[in-house]
Amino acid sequence: MADTAAIHTESHVLAMAQPLLLDSGRSLAPVEIAYQTYGRLNAARDNAILVCHALTGDQHLASPHPKTGKPGWWQRVVGPGLPIDTDRFFVICSNVIGSCMGSSGPSSAAEDGAPFAMRFPVITIRDMVRAQVALVDHLGIDRLHALVGGSMGGMQVLSWAANWPDRFGAALVLASAARHSAQNIAFHEVGRQAIMADPEWKGGDYYSEAGDDPRKVGPESGLAVARMAAHITYLSEQGLTEKFGRRLQDRETKTFGFDADFQVESYLRYQGLSFTDRFDANSYLYITRAMDYFDLAEEHGTHGKPGNLAEAFAGLKARMCLVSFDTDWLYPTSESRRIAHAVNAAGAPVSFVELSAPFGHDSFLLDVPALDRVIAGFL
Template sequence: MTSSPQTVELGELALDGGAVLPSLQVAFETYGELSPQRDNAVLVCHALTMDQYAASRHPVTGKPGWWTRMIGPGRSLDPQRHFIICANVLGSCMGTTGPKSLHEDGRPWGLRFPVITIADMVRAQAKLLDHLGIDRLCAAIGGSMGGMQVLQWASLYPDRVERAVAIATAARHSAQNIAFHEVGRQAIMADPAWAGGDYYGGPAPAAGLSVARMAAHITYMSEQGLTEKFGRRLQDREAISFGFDADFQVESYLRHQGSSFTDRFDANSYLYITRAMDYFDLAERHGGVLGEAFRGSGTRFCVISFNTDWLYPTSESRRVVHALNSVRAPVSFVELSSPYGHDAFLLESPDLYRIVDGFLSGTPS
C-alpha cells in the first residue's frame, strides 16, 4: 500500500498554557485519495508511543505500521474508499514540533518547550486539515491517547467530525494512571544522562526511558495475557540463577521492550506527552459536567472497550456513554472480550474490525 509522507509548516500555535509556539511543523502520512467532494477524510489519532506510520514501514525500526490490521485494502479503513490521515502529535519526536526540535536559537528546545495538552494536539491537527482543505472529517478514530484526541475533536470541533470512534480510552486520566506516568517520568529524570533535559548532542537517558517503557508496558497487558504468554517460565535456563539476571521470560520480554523503545523515542517527548495525558479532563472545561462537552454536537459516536483492559476499564467508557446519553448525542457502545488487555485494539480483533466497518459504513455491525 502506497503512503504519502509529508511535513508542513503551519505558522504559530497558541497553547492552553498561555505560550505561543512561533512555528508549528507537522509530519504526517496519508493513504488513498481525497474525493472531489472532500467528504471521505478519516483522521487516525495515535497513542502515546505511536506515530504517523500507522500503515507503512517505520523508518527507524523497519517494522510494519502499528495499525495495519485496521488500515489497508479491504480493511475497515480502506484507502480505496477513504482518504486516511495520520499525523505525528504535537510534542512527539518523529517530525512534528516537540522538545527535540530546534528553537530559534538553533539549539533543541529541551525543557524550554512549553507544556502542552491534548487540546493543543487537536488544534495542531485542525491546522493541518485547514492546510489540506478539509472542512469536515468523515470520521476520527483512535485508541488510548488516540481516543482522547477523538473525544477532544468532537468537543472542540463538533461541526467538523461526522463520526467519532473512541477505543479503549477515557474522558479523563485517573489517579492510578497519573501515578504510573509519574513513575516513568521520575525514572527518566533520575538518569544522570538526562542532564536536566539538555542531553541532545550527548548520550541520551536510555536507561531511564527504558525503565519508563517497561513500567508502562505492564499496564498495557492483562494478568491473563501475561500468564498465558509467559507464566513463570524461565528464559534460556533450566534453573534459577540466584542472581539478578533475567531468569524469567517475562523479565527478558520487558527488558527487550524497554531497550528497543529507546531507539525510536525521545525521553523529553515522553515527559511532555504523558503530562498532556495527565492533564486531560474534558469535564473540567465544562463545569465538571462531562455531558456539556458534547452538548449540541452533530457527531455520531462509537465507544468501544475491552473487558481485560485495566488501564482504561469499561467503566471509563460507560462514563463517556452516559454523558453522551445525557445530552441526547447518538452513540453506540460495545465491550469486547479479549485476553490482551489494553493492547487489544492493536492486536488481532475481528470483532473490533467488524464493528468499526459497520459504524463507518452506516450499516448494522
C-alpha cells in the first residue's frame, strides 16, 4: 500500500463555462466536476492516466475519504512504485456527474439556488464521459497515456473508446460489460424501488432538512436496503461461504426471531447502514439508471436499429486489455470475451485474460496479485 504522504496529491473543482449537452437532448447547467490528481504532469503532457470509478466510488482514489476517513478505494494500486506508478504517471480521477462527492448531481444547486433533486436530468454513461473530456481539455492534455476503469468505470472506458478513440493510447477494462443485462437492470430496479418506497424519500425533495450534508437525511432505510441487495451481486457464493457460511453472529443458538442471527445478515446490515453515511439516495437512482441505459451496440446503430458491437470500435487504434474474474457473476467472463471479439473484428489490438479470485465482482478492488501484474505490465 502506498504512503499517501509521499504522493503529490491535489484536489480541484472545475466549473464549466458552458452547459453540458446530454444524450437526452437536454443540457445541464451549472456543471462542476470535482477531481483529484496524483503525481505530476510531465513537460510533454503525455504521461496522464484517467482512472474511472464505479457506481458508488468517487475521486478519492488513493487518499483518505473525507467523510469516512477510510483509505482511498484503490490505494493498494495507485502510488509510488505500485502498478499505477505515480512516480511515472500523472493520475486523474474525477467524480462522475450525477454523483454526490462534489460533481454536479441531484443534491447540487441548480441555477435558482435550490437543489436540483429530481429536476436533475437523466444522464448516461456517455454524458459522464463528456464531462471527463471537458476536464481533460481543461488540463491541456490532448492525448491520455491510458484509461483505466472497473465495473461502471469500465463502461466509461468503453465509451471513450467508442466515441473519443483518438484521445488515448491504451485502455484497460476490468470486470465490465458493453451493455447492462436484464438481470442487472432487475437488481437495480429493486434498489430504486426500495428507495422510492421509503416515506422519507418525499419524491426526491428531502434536501430542505439536510443542512450542509444531504447524506444526513432522506430515505436512509430504503438506501440501506438498496445497498444490501446490490452488495450481494458484488460477492460470490464461494466467498460468502468461506467468509460466513452459516455461522451465527455473537451467539451460540438461534433466537427464533428476526434479529441478525447469522453473520452474513449482520454483515449486510452493516454494509447498508454505513453506505448511507457517504452516499445520496437520489444519486443512486440516477447513476443506476445511467448504467441500465448503457448499450454500446445500440448507441452506434443506424436508423434507430442497434448496430454490431464491432461498429462501435470502428475508429479505435489504441490497444485495449480486458480482464474478467472467474467468480464474477454480475459481469461474467462472457461479457469481456464479447468485447474482445468486437475490438478484434474492428481491427484494433486487444488482449483478454480471465483471472481466478474468490471475491466475485469486487475482485478488481481487492488484493489479487495477478491483477497487479496485469495492470503494471499493460501500462
